[in-house]
Amino acid sequence: MFCKWKTSQNQYGNSMKRNFLLLFFLSVLLQINIYSQQSAAPERIILNLTENPSREIAVTWRTEQQFTNSEIQFAQSTSWIEFKNNVIKVPAIEENFMTDDGKAVYHYSAILKNLQPKTNYLYRVGHDSIWSEWNQFTTASNENIPFKFLFIGDPQNDIKEHCSRVFRQAYKTAPDAALLLFTGDLVTNTSDILWSEFFDAGGFIFRTIPSILTPGNHEHKLVKVDGKFQRSKILDPSWNVHFTLPENGPKEFKESSYYVDYQGVRFIILNSHYNVKEQAVWVEKVLQNNSNKWTVAAFHVPIYSMGSGRDSKVTREPLMPLFDKYGVDLVLTGHDHAYGRSKKIYGGKVVPDSSKGTVYVVSVSGPKMYALNPLYKDLMAKTAANVSLFQVIYVEKNQLKYQSFTADGNLFDTFFLTK
Numbered sequence: 001m002f003c004k005w006k007t008s009q010n011q012y013g014n015s016m017k018r019n020f021l022l023l024f025f026l027s028v029l030l031q032i033n034i035y036s037q038q039s040a041a042p043e044r045i046i047l048n049l050t051e052n053p054s055r056e057i058a059v060t061w062r063t064e065q066q067f068t069n070s071e072i073q074f075a076q077s078t079s080w081i082e083f084k085n086n087v088i089k090v091p092a093i094e095e096n097f098m099t100d101d102g103k104a105v106y107h108y109s110a111i112l113k114n115l116q117p118k119t120n121y122l123y124r125v126g127h128d129s130i131w132s133e134w135n136q137f138t139t140a141s142n143e144n145i146p147f148k149f150l151f152i153g154d155p156q157n158d159i160k161e162h163c164s165r166v167f168r169q170a171y172k173t174a175p176d177a178a179l180l181l182f183t184g185d186l187v188t189n190t191s192d193i194l195w196s197e198f199f200d201a202g203g204f205i206f207r208t209i210p211s212i213l214t215p216g217n218h219e220h221k222l223v224k225v226d227g228k229f230q231r232s233k234i235l236d237p238s239w240n241v242h243f244t245l246p247e248n249g250p251k252e253f254k255e256s257s258y259y260v261d262y263q264g265v266r267f268i269i270l271n272s273h274y275n276v277k278e279q280a281v282w283v284e285k286v287l288q289n290n291s292n293k294w295t296v297a298a299f300h301v302p303i304y305s306m307g308s309g310r311d312s313k314v315t316r317e318p319l320m321p322l323f324d325k326y327g328v329d330l331v332l333t334g335h336d337h338a339y340g341r342s343k344k345i346y347g348g349k350v351v352p353d354s355s356k357g358t359v360y361v362v363s364v365s366g367p368k369m370y371a372l373n374p375l376y377k378d379l380m381a382k383t384a385a386n387v388s389l390f391q392v393i394y395v396e397k398n399q400l401k402y403q404s405f406t407a408d409g410n411l412f413d414t415f416f417l418t419k
């Protein structure tokens with residue numbers, strides 16, 4: 001009797017072991033399948049403006065596995081799913097990339113062309129049976145009709161923790177913004193993990209509102225000189241693979257200096273990290289040949305530094321005389337981790353609002369802050385430290401309305417330019 005019970009107990013034990021091993025094996029298989037689906041899924045999807053925003057848009061994304069048949073599918077939007085009968089397929093250009101932590105990844109991009117102005121489109125990216133969601137965007141009008149855009153200064157640090165809410169509050173404040181403008185130092189270093197935080201913080205906003213961006217010093221490569229690390233003139237290669245930006249600027253500054261005309265505004269985007277003097281030659285040509293009503297210049301290093309102990313002659317000396325001469329309306333910058341909005345300035349002096357002149361802005365969206373620089377306080381209409389901000393700029397027929405908001409959505413600063 002005892003032996004029989006013992007045998008049955010052994011059999012029960014063996015069967016439990018078999019079931020346990022089977023379950024373990026199935027769970028490993030499931031994990032492998034989930035991982036492989038995840039690493040095959042398109043991520044870091046972003047829309048960028050091209051130099052022809054009423055007829056084109058650029059789309060960029062990446063996967064952790066290689067898919068040579070990656071493509072974009074797009075169609076004009078419809079109220080139901082019938083747009084799927086009119087889908088156009090565009091094969092993606094692939095760029096292989098090695099991340100800072102030694103992972104091989106695959107970036108894809110394509111420019112959608114021959115679009116209709118002021119029209120809603122849907123697109124998705126992917127391959128085989130693995131696709132992103134359908135995302136909707138609107139092309140620019142080919143007429144100078146009013147629009148608004150978002151301007152966001154340095155996110156840079158603790159992006160997931162602290163910048164996510166700033167990007168999202170910006171979207172809540174202006175969900176119909178036509179474009180997002182970032183003025184550099186998106187990430188404090190170009191590690192894959194920080195890029196991941198940046199794209200997670202932007203989420204679907206980056207997939208539905210096109211961005212134009214300029215790199216800051218922190219998107220340039222660190223090199224060791226005399227035993228010390230310093231920022232080189234080399235734009236980190238992670239910049240060009242993550243974004244597809246216009247290439248109509250100086251040759252040396254592919255996708256970091258360029259211009260875009262959007263419904264009566266010429267946006268001149270510069271890489272202020274090096275050779276600004278050389279870029280100024282190109283800037284003058286772009287300003288000479290400009291029939292837009294408004295001109296906005298955007299770059300990283302400010303004309304009037306707001307950060308304690310700083311004074312950026314590197315941008316002021318070559319660029320400010322051109323801004324005066326050609327009547328640039330607004331200059332948007334970052335870098336100083338503080339806020340400063342000037343009065344109207346011409347020739348380095350404050351002028352009446354009705355005179356020809358330029359307004360200079362430094363802003364910051366992330367949590368890193370510097371003490372305020374008193375050097376240019378007499379030129380400033382509003383300054384602040386220790387406040388994370390975003391800006392909504394309304395371009396209207398004869399007026400440009402600027403509003404800066406705190407991270408918690410309160411109006412912080414406002415002014416108007418009229419023409």
Ligand SMILES: [Fe+2]
Pocket residue numbers: 154156185216335336337
């Ligand atoms: Fe910065």
Ligand SMILES: [Fe+2]
Pocket residue numbers: 185216217218300334335336
């Ligand atoms: Fe910076």
